[in-house]
Amino acid sequence: MSDSLFSDASKRLQAALKYVSISDDAIEHLKYPKSSLSVSIPVRMDDGSLKVFQGYRVRYDDTRGPAKGGVRYHPNVSLDEVQSLAFWMTFKCAALNLPFGGGKGGITVDPKALSKLELERLSRGYIDAIADFIGPDVDILAPDVYTNAMIMGWMMDQYSIIRRQISPAVVTGKPITMGGSLGRDGATATGAFFVIESIMPKFEQVPQETTVAIQGFGNAGAVLAELLAKAGYKVVAISDSQGGIYAKNGLDIPSIRHYKAAGNGVKAVYCRNSVCNIVEHEVITNQELLALDVDILIPAALENQITEENVNTINAKYIFEAANGPVTSAADRVLEAKGIYVFPDILVNAGGVTVSYFEWVQNRSGLYWTLEEVNQRLKQKIVEESNRIWSISQELAVPMRTAAYIHALNRLGEALNAKGTRDYYINSRVS
Numbered sequence: 001m002s003d004s005l006f007s008d009a010s011k012r013l014q015a016a017l018k019y020v021s022i023s024d025d026a027i028e029h030l031k032y033p034k035s036s037l038s039v040s041i042p043v044r045m046d047d048g049s050l051k052v053f054q055g056y057r058v059r060y061d062d063t064r065g066p067a068k069g070g071v072r073y074h075p076n077v078s079l080d081e082v083q084s085l086a087f088w089m090t091f092k093c094a095a096l097n098l099p100f101g102g103g104k105g106g107i108t109v110d111p112k113a114l115s116k117l118e119l120e121r122l123s124r125g126y127i128d129a130i131a132d133f134i135g136p137d138v139d140i141l142a143p144d145v146y147t148n149a150m151i152m153g154w155m156m157d158q159y160s161i162i163r164r165q166i167s168p169a170v171v172t173g174k175p176i177t178m179g180g181s182l183g184r185d186g187a188t189a190t191g192a193f194f195v196i197e198s199i200m201p202k203f204e205q206v207p208q209e210t211t212v213a214i215q216g217f218g219n220a221g222a223v224l225a226e227l228l229a230k231a232g233y234k235v236v237a238i239s240d241s242q243g244g245i246y247a248k249n250g251l252d253i254p255s256i257r258h259y260k261a262a263g264n265g266v267k268a269v270y271c272r273n274s275v276c277n278i279v280e281h282e283v284i285t286n287q288e289l290l291a292l293d294v295d296i297l298i299p300a301a302l303e304n305q306i307t308e309e310n311v312n313t314i315n316a317k318y319i320f321e322a323a324n325g326p327v328t329s330a331a332d333r334v335l336e337a338k339g340i341y342v343f344p345d346i347l348v349n350a351g352g353v354t355v356s357y358f359e360w361v362q363n364r365s366g367l368y369w370t371l372e373e374v375n376q377r378l379k380q381k382i383v384e385e386s387n388r389i390w391s392i393s394q395e396l397a398v399p400m401r402t403a404a405y406i407h408a409l410n411r412l413g414e415a416l417n418a419k420g421t422r423d424y425y426i427n428s429r430v431s
């Protein structure tokens with residue numbers, strides 16, 4: 001039987017533990033989520049019927065600050081998935097030295113099957129159900145798969161109605177006019193781009209000679225595709241939930257983004273307005289995209305995409321995880337044995353939560369930054385932590401993922417130990 005997502009995620013913690021000297025208490029603490037909430041959300045549908053949706057919010061750990069994490073709308077959302085995503089957020093915030101713990105939320109729903117009004121009622125209903133569990137100093141929400149700035153705006157508005165005070169800092173990734181930060185919409189991709197740009201020179205790999213395939217063409221994947229193409233990388237394949245396209249001489253990413261924004265899948269849009277006459281391309285499946293012989297493969301969709309079943313088909317030299325959890329721990333071991341470098345989610349996609357942190361800071365200070373300021377601070381943070389993780393990986397001869405967990409664990413261990421450990425209490429016993 002295959003592991004649950006959470007037990008597989010926990011294996012990353014186990015792999016890093018032997019390289020850190022943190023207390024047993026801290027380790028015990030980090031094995032379990034602090035709290036998990038399941039809610040039922042009744043929604044009046046457009047046809048007058050009532051439908052009840054399942055929602056979740058998990059606070060994994062808040063030792064280093066309020067929990068922080070996105071809200072996902074997807075038919076496969078489960079408590080196991082939300083718990084795993086909250087676990088990754090805990091380590092991501094620690095790896096980036098953000099003053100946050102890890103949280104995550106989700107609703108089991110196919111948002112594409114709802115009208116905009118139903119989506120708004122569902123989003124507001126979710127906040128009604130979890131309002132006592134969240135807050136700017138407790139647990140802060142953000143966008144994730146199939147949620148966006150408009151949904152964050154509804155959530156912030158609903159929370160403010162409940163609290164009877166405007167509370168922008170309870171949600172990040174909001175519309176700019178509601179207190180959102182400039183640069184938040186593209187932050188996950190921008191952060192991933194900075195990681196790639198800081199790592200590739202270490203392998204003497206130059207953009208013009210680097211081919212890239214990206215799975216997932218949403219907030220993370222599409223923006224990253226455009227940034228890479230603009231920097232000279234050859235983005236030869238992209239995909240979305242409907243399938244993908246491949247062109248060995250590179251794809252016209254701005255055109256694809258333009259037509260995709262009109263509501264079409266990548267397969268459908270490529271042949272509109274003569275793009276396909278300019279560049280020869282072929283339609284491929286998501287599995288074929290993962291197996292392409294490219295330099296860089298970027299999973300930017302969902303978890304569990306590279307598993308024991310398909311890992312032997314992978315031909316890329318470097319994998320940058322823009323999605324959370326796209327490579328299972330079993331697949332990791334095979335990739336390592338094959339000499340394929342995996343750059344982990346908790347570093348690669350941390351640009352999103354980093355600019356969410358900036359948004360929270362701006363909301364609380366009331367002073368708003370320019371886009372240049374946001375991007376410059378993001379670059380500084382991401383490159384600094386990326387280089388530290390790289391150094392750990394070189395010094396200890398461990399994969400980048402283990403190095404990232406070691407880095408995060410050292411910070412988490414220190415914070416947990418500061419609350420008191422077994423040694424502290426035993427030695428302070430009064431005789």
Ligand code: NAD
Nearest residue numbers: 144145146188216217218219220240241301323324349352
């Ligand atoms: P999104 O909803 O904007 O886009 C998701 C994309 O994945 C869409 O193009 C969709 O068609 C595609 N997709 C869905 N199922 C697929 C499948 N089976 N195969 C291929 N493609 C598929 O979501 P996003 O915000 O870009 O999130 C993508 C990943 O990035 C997730 O793992 C998310 O947790 C992670 N992430 C997002 C953020 C953020 O700020 N949005 C931050 C950190 C991490």
